[in-house]
Amino acid sequence: MVAVIKTSRSINSILNYNENKVKEGVAECINAMNYPLELEKLNFTHKLNRFLKLSSLNENAKRNSVHISLNFDPSENHSKEKLIEIADTYMEKIGFGKQPYLVYQHHDAGHPHLHLVTNNIQRDGKRIDLHLIGVKKSEPARKEIEEIFGLVKAEGRKQKEDFSLKPINVARVQYGKAESRKAINSVLNKVLFDYKYSSLPELNAVLNLYNVHADRGSEDSRVFKNNGLLYKILDQNSKPIGVPIKASEFYSRPTLKFLEEKFKTNDTEKESFKKYVKNAIKLALFRETIISPEKLSKILERESIHIILRKSKEGQLYGITYVDHKTRSVFNGSSLGKEFSAKGIQESCAFNILAFERKNQNSITADSEYFQDPESREYVKENLANILLRGEKINDYVSKQFKQKKKRRFYKGI
Structure with missing residues (x-):
């Protein structure tokens, strides 16, 4: 199992992302913990207001929203009940057991995975410290859970997984926007956060290996003038195919502004x-x-x-x-x-x-x-x-x- 933790200032955007997946038919909300109503009786407003009420208790906290993904090996096929139990155990071990949280099972990738939505403001207004939570709490919890539930261990597979990302099969890409976005998103999630690049051409050097290209457009285009960015799928001849998708339409929002920040940090990190x-x-x-x-x-x-x-x-x-x-x-x-x-x-x-x-x-x-x-x-x-x-x-x-x-x-x- 691999756990990825992201923090945000907007619980609304995190919740919307998961609820939109549900509307598209590629996700399902399978559990709601520490809510006054049962899952079946909760609507979007109920889910959101529970988080907003806690957030209002500490307005000084800049990042009060937490989005976690638990990723399992493609060979694993766990029941819904087991996934809920794994999620509850994980949240308890990282100190979020008493917080309200929602568990979404996603079906939009080549491996089974969960998304957990919560916040770090407690009932007394104090915040749960997120500094080094991945190293101090998440990693030990992950290893324990692998043993408890007999999951495929992340260690031992890591070296193989580093090179497991496959190029998008352009022959199978449907020209509908949702399918293109799904295909591109799987590549972006791997490349954007794992590789150290310090310019758009360097990023494209990696993305192109997987038939994806980040494009600013021509200098006289509206996209370029507005500092926009489009992501495209490439065919076997490295020519764009299908409908380009705006960077702002992906959950991670890999916009030009986002990339420029990555360029700065990556330039230092890759020096060694x-x-x-x-x-x-x-x-x-x-x-x-x-x-x-x-x-x-x-x-x-x-x-x-x-x-x-x-x-x-x-x-x-x-x-x-x-x-x-x-x-x-x-x-x-x-x-x-x-x-x-x-x-x-x-x-x-x-x-x-x-x-x-x-x-x-x-x-x-x-x-x-x-x-x-x-x-x-x-x-x-x-x-x-x-x-x-x-x-x-x-x-x-x-x-x-x-x-x-x-x-x-x-x-x-x-």
Whole structure:
């Protein structure tokens, strides 16, 4: 089981989100705890007013609403009664057992999950402290509940789950807005909060892997002028398909303003992972005879580093982005340094090609001698395109030691 806790200033928006899911037929309110009426007798106003009354007891609390999702393994198929019991046990263990809360069972994802809606203002007006609640209370509660109810444990599966997100199957996407939103939302929930990106192109480098694209529109469009953002599904040719959806229509509200805040925090957080990615690239270039950025891309896939090569219509490489799935960090090539930019990688490939050729001609004694020669470097820069094209023929070369010696034939006399 995986628990995700989010806090908010508006209980109204959280409640509306879940109730709208119920109206769409993809969710059901299965329990209401600490309410004066039974679940069947509660309408939207009853549910909302119970929270608002408690919130009014402490107007100084900036974030007084709590939205929790409990996510189970796709292989688990628990009864409604068991899910209610799991939710009640979890809320009790994290200190919300006496608070009013609603339990919604959602059916809009590939795995069973619950949404719990509550607030943290108690009857005496004091608030329940939310600081580090995930680490201090939620994690211990989750582990205990996995043991008590015999659930599939999150540990041991985490490494596999990191790469379990599958691209949207565009062949199955219906062009109705609700289906598109559901498909895009599953990708956004994973990428937006798990990966560290510091620009819209870096975010799209990850989203595009799953057939989703965040688009500001053209500079003269209304969307761009109003700082809006649209999310689109891409087809097999990376072309938009279906109806674009406004960022404000998703529950997490991944608007441009939201992303700009993420850019700032992510830029700092991913700094410590630069060295790992740079070393992986350097090691690949050192160990392998890499003669093209495409070959480098295939080699780095072994280290879970995905390379996005941006090319012009003429096929010329002008940009490169690295997506490291291990640290979940995204880097534009130039942000790692000149040698990791599109131009730098192409030059490294050209060096490898010339070094390979000269070795076979016995014209140099070591790579280092050649690479340290300023004239050779200038030659590579001036003749980059020709050298790279020449590299395609390198694989035709076969070392003498691997060539089979011709066998002598012996004929017996008659």
